Amino acid sequence: MTGCWTIPRRLRRGVSFEAQKLNLKCIVSKNVPSAAKISNLIKFKVLSDSASSWANDAVDFKVSQVEYYGIENWDMKNVIKKQEFYYEV
Helix, strand or coil, rough: CCCCCCCCCCCCCCHHHHHHHHCCCCEEEEECHHHHHEEEEEEEECCCCCCCHHHHHHHHCCCCCEEEHHHHHHHHHHHHHHHHHHHHH
8 A cells, every 4th residue: 555645734845845756645735836746646636625535535546657747857956056057156
């Protein structure tokens, strides 16, 4: 059985980045910025959905192969290069 992390409230999107990078499926509130979707390991839900709906989605959430979208933008080597260029270090 694989894990699934639910994030019903607004959190820093970095938290869901880390979870996705660790191949943990995430079900998050639609209040979490859409920029948090860096893979097919994340699903957005409205807060008004029932707890059982969230639970059912967690049980039924299947990913056969992980796909990342723009993950290179979050690689620290690339981030540092961009910051050095920006600050002309």
